[in-house]
Amino acid sequence: MVGVFGFAMLIQYFVPHPLGRVLYGRVLEWMQVIFAAGLVLGGATYAMSHLRTVSGRREGWIYSLLALAALTLMLAAGLIGGIDRGTLFLWLFNNLQAPLQQTVFSLLAFFVASAAYRGFRARNIDAALLLIVALVVMLGRIPIGEMTGPFLPDLARWLVDVPAVAAKRGILIGIGLGSVAVALRVMLGIERAWLGGRR
Amino acid sequence: MNLAQIDRRWIFVIVFLAVALPLLFPIGLVGEVSPRTQTMHDLIEALPRGATVIISFDCEAASWPEIGPVAEALVEHTMQRGIRIIGTSFLSEGTALGFELLSRHADAADYVQGRDWVYLGFRPQYVAAILGLGESITQEYPRDYINQPSEDHTLLGAVRSYRDVALVISIADDTMPQYWIEYAGARYGVKIAAGLSAVMVTTFTPYLDSGQLQALIGGLKGAAEYERLLGREGAGSRGMDAQSSAHLAIIVLVIIGNVAYFRGRGRS
Numbered sequence A: 001m002v003g004v005f006g007f008a009m010l011i012q013y014f015v016p017h018p019l020g021r022v023l024y025g026r027v028l029e030w031m032q033v034i035f036a037a038g039l040v041l042g043g044a045t046y047a048m049s050h051l052r053t054v055s056g057r058r059e060g061w062i063y064s065l066l067a068l069a070a071l072t073l074m075l076a077a078g079l080i081g082g083i084d085r086g087t088l089f090l091w092l093f094n095n096l097q098a099p100l101q102q103t104v105f106s107l108l109a110f111f112v113a114s115a116a117y118r119g120f121r122a123r124n125i126d127a128a129l130l131l132i133v134a135l136v137v138m139l140g141r142i143p144i145g146e147m148t149g150p151f152l153p154d155l156a157r158w159l160v161d162v163p164a165v166a167a168k169r170g171i172l173i174g175i176g177l178g179s180v181a182v183a184l185r186v187m188l189g190i191e192r193a194w195l196g197g198r199r
Numbered sequence B: 001m002n003l004a005q006i007d008r009r010w011i012f013v014i015v016f017l018a019v020a021l022p023l024l025f026p027i028g029l030v031g032e033v034s035p036r037t038q039t040m041h042d043l044i045e046a047l048p049r050g051a052t053v054i055i056s057f058d059c060e061a062a063s064w065p066e067i068g069p070v071a072e073a074l075v076e077h078t079m080q081r082g083i084r085i086i087g088t089s090f091l092s093e094g095t096a097l098g099f100e101l102l103s104r105h106a107d108a109a110d111y112v113q114g115r116d117w118v119y120l121g122f123r124p125q126y127v128a129a130i131l132g133l134g135e136s137i138t139q140e141y142p143r144d145y146i147n148q149p150s151e152d153h154t155l156l157g158a159v160r161s162y163r164d165v166a167l168v169i170s171i172a173d174d175t176m177p178q179y180w181i182e183y184a185g186a187r188y189g190v191k192i193a194a195g196l197s198a199v200m201v202t203t204f205t206p207y208l209d210s211g212q213l214q215a216l217i218g219g220l221k222g223a224a225e226y227e228r229l230l231g232r233e234g235a236g237s238r239g240m241d242a243q244s245s246a247h248l249a250i251i252v253l254v255i256i257g258n259v260a261y262f263r264g265r266g267r268s
Helices: A002-014 A018-053 A061-081 A089-117 A124-141 A143-147 A151-187 B010-024 B033-047 B061-079 B092-108 B126-137 B154-157 B175-187 B198-210 B219-230 B235-267
Strands: B050-056 B084-089 B117-122 B167-172 B192-196 B215-218
Touching: A002 A018, A002 A151, A018 A061, A061 A089, A061 A151, A061 B050, A061 B235, A089 B010, A089 B061, A089 B092, A089 B235, A124 A143, A124 A151, A124 B235, A143 A151, A143 B235, A151 B198, B010 B235, B033 B061, B033 B192, B050 B061, B050 B092, B050 B117, B050 B175, B061 B084, B061 B192, B061 B215, B061 B219, B061 B235, B084 B092, B084 B154, B092 B117, B117 B154, B117 B215, B126 B175, B167 B175, B175 B192, B175 B198, B192 B198, B192 B219, B198 B215, B198 B219, B215 B219, B219 B235
Parallel strands: B050 B084, B050 B167, B084 B117, B167 B192, B192 B215
Antiparallel strands: none
């Protein structure tokens, strides 16, 4: 089935026949229906998991209760009041969910600073090189670094745009070729591990 | 005092002060406008009045303090130029953020919903959605974000698919612009640009060099530079002060940490 659909989608890309367009449209719709069903399934599994924790009074059940309350509140707010401007849903999102997530994410700065202080040491040549590059890029990418003259910003830009991008480009090409190889193996039935079966 | 064993709460205090003080007492550090930011500005500047762009808010709420100023600057410039906007999002959190931002700027620019801008909202399975927009926008989104029939919007009567779209801008904190490039750009030939978080810039520079991406701006620095081109100071410019001092604080901490390390090693 995967082979049939895979090759059908591959062929329709190069053959602009009306039948191919119909098939293409249908497959796009199915993909979204399947994905949306997955979202519903994920939500239900999430709720069931927390319900079990609450009903069994397992460790941390109070947090599960909070998670269920938040889920119910956001669902009810969205389904009953809508998601337009001035609704409870958007207010809750803008004033609770977004700031909470931003707060948690911002903690990263503190841990990065602490980890850099304790772990970013020039223990050998490689580490020293990494350290110098990091300092140059950090300083060269901020206005204070630009105030020192053109050398530091230019060096920082070169480090980011040339060696770093060269490595990234190699990785991307590798990923691309690997994806084609894996896709062909899956479509030809050589690779079956993704089904949970034997190779 | 053993600097190598310093209580990490002191480091937290230093970072907090390095971020908070410049926000409370702005210095006004922005820096020079980079060629990349200038290219993005020129790209939008070159679009004719009345052209249509798709702006996709492909980001999470957590990274909004960094990516939000990028989105603000791009949307503001687009509306200043009288360019019509179709908003989408393929991440659920970006959906509400994008709607709020577009609505606010539309009010300020006297943009009429349905005629000058439309917000289509979230679609699951972004690959299928990106491909679907290339076939028919109204078929992909029969209803918009606030549940209005898409066919009722005059904008979507004129703009049927990527054929009628001048540019797609993906505001992203992850790899979503890659899908826009691979599926909308490669298959339908629409031009793609990106507003990215700083950490994603290196990932997308190869696409910029190959011409698959028309332009990109990254992070608070990109936003601050863009604000400078727009002739105003916003969240990006204000954030650059805090980012600069935080970078400096970390550089100083790393140097102190290394001095302490080598002193300790010398003794042992």
